[in-house]
Amino acid sequence: MAEKPPWGRYNQLLPTQLAAIRAAIPVIYLPWGSLMWHGPHLPFGLDTLVIEAMAERAVQRTGGVLLPTMNWASDGIPHPDNVTFNPTTLNLVLDDLLAQLAATGWRVIVLLNGHYGYSHDQFMMEAAQRALHQHQVLVLAITPLTMVDEAMLDHGGLWGTSLLLALRPDLVDLETLGNQPLQPETSGVVGRDPRYTAAATLGTSALNLAVERIVVAVQDLVKRNDPAQLIALYEQRHERYQAFLARYGSDPAEVTARWWAALTQGE
Template identity: 35%
Template sequence: MDFKARHEGMKWATSVGRHALVSLLMTIQWRSPMPGMRYQEMLPHELEAVLRATPVAYFPLGTLEYHGPHLAIGNDALKAEGLCERACTRTGGVLVPTLYWGIGGGHKEYPASLIVRDQLLSDLLDEVLSGLYRVGFRVIVLVTGHYPGEQVSAVKGAAERFAQAHPDARIWALPEYEAYPHERRADHAAKWETSILMALRPELVDMSRLVGADAPHAPDATHTLEEMNAPGPLHGILGENPARYASPRLGEETVEVIVDHLVSWVNRALAEIRTER
């Protein structure tokens, strides 16, 4: 074999080895055992093992709507998903695919907003919860990051119907701010939502898009829908000016408290159903 042939052979072997290594690393990354797993990525035997050990389902909900120029359109659902994922990693269980279809709120006519009918959401929640019980989940947490009155009523109503039909299960349905006991850390694309997404998904926040919001003449906050809808640097934002008051540190502190309360409730619920078995 001449030098050129040997050289080409070594290049081919190196390439094959590199691809094999990449394949192995991807397998380890995506299939490595972990306390919490995504439902849609599980193999049947993995789901069966989780149901035997920790029959917990985390179900994040949100919507697709305008959240100012600086936050991702799916902020509400992404926020709920990030909180549930952190809690699931600590308690074990399964992360159910996030529901991006929500109802209500004052942003239906804003760019990029996709809002569905109220009854559609209620019916879908009833079906999904019934299915989760049939599969074998006995502790269910619904976290909605979208929380106009219509959405919260629909989510809590579905949980109440489920609890009445299945007294041997435990269910908690809440907007995420209810798991923060010290104050109501809720707004729309303002100080709190911006801070939380900074902590959970910083790559989906671009504060440079808040043009003029950090100027001296910019409002310190918006308090009404009229103020939110008014043209200006806080258009589409309801709450304290995120350019002045939002921060990753504030977001991380909020996330930690919320996740701690989710984990505490799940652990109590698991203890209860194990005692009753």
């Protein structure tokens, strides 16, 4: 039986333990969630709970260190109880963090994004690219479900609900959605209706597939130590956004609001 690679949680490691893991496997994970409204049936920390679970499972397989999760998004569907920050602020924070991690010897940094939104995804990609060029560190910034099937990137719908049913069913209350046709502005659901199709088994399958994709990508980065694959990845993702930007504009402060208005008001 193969020996399990060393791993630990940054905030629970002694200095000697942290140094030993870094020397053996210089891989560090940063899960990034949000405090965001996903409808009356799901908690504000949905993105955080899901991405933490993916990160924990992945780091145990690849080895490395798991940083505490960041909860701050740069955009989101409008709701007064969302906690968001200006993308410029988050860029400064992430730039500083990546510089520190590179300076202390981490060679692969894995930014796992649990909140799928254009400006949020964009700022993470841009920070990853800057770190790659400025610090020669490999930064994989990815929304894990995109590596499985982008159709899973719903909002409060079948897949998000199923993932939480697999992880924390006590935090899901589908009865709050009632039995009338769902409207995005009141239900928070963008995607397939979760009321009659969401299931823990679906969530477990999605979780396992996402973790497998993360593990393969990280192990490949460690083995090849080649920035070219990251450069190509980010170029492809920027290209996929072009139709979205042509319709809604590229201003990070406005693009999500314009998309939401078009969705809910038929603009």
